[in-house]
Amino acid sequence: MTLTLEKSMLPPVRLGRAYFEQNTIALAQDLLGKKLVFGAFEGCITETEAYRGEDDPACHAARGKTPRTQVMYGPAGFSYVYFIYGRYFCFNIVSESEGMPAAVLIRGLRVQRPVMLHLDGPGKVCRHLSMDRSHNAIDLTLASDFYVTDLGLRPAFDATPRIGIRVGREHPWRFVVKDPHFFVGCRENPRVKKSVK
């Protein structure tokens, strides 16, 4: 007897180096709907921003390589976690080829495990997952408990200028999943501990 597997029934495919090496703008769009696994947490990426190269004035690497931005110059698929405003961490995934400093900021996550909730904002994502400095410069293509998989979802999205920047406003490099049904079953604006300490 013949058995037909629907695409949705196939085991999720862990994304590897070649996937993250693509153009940062394309990657930021494509990461929408992908599943992020971080320890016990699992959730779909719902909002991203692209930061691309030394010519992008909003990119942390706009003034060249520094100790902080070094990971952005390395291979694609590594985490870039940085501290901001004295309180928050933000999580990025390095993109493109070695030598090209670029990354995708993960701004929104529809968490499905171990609870259902929607995290809207990069600081909230890291705060809820307890992601900090210790999770910087980790290879998401090799780590056993920190990676991204393809669920086969291709959610429609909107493009807008990036949030919280003073330069580089001309680029519509923020991407947000459009369909509100994508969030069904998730609590909005969860209350989590307010302090990063």
Add this chain to the structure above:
DNA sequence: GACCGGATCCGT
């Protein structure tokens, strides 16, 4: 060693 401003969030 000092100063400045930041890819944020929350309460007013």
Add this chain to the structure above:
DNA sequence: CGGATCCGGTCT
């Protein structure tokens, strides 16, 4: 709309 609250980057 302002304050919180560190730190990286830059200048001295």
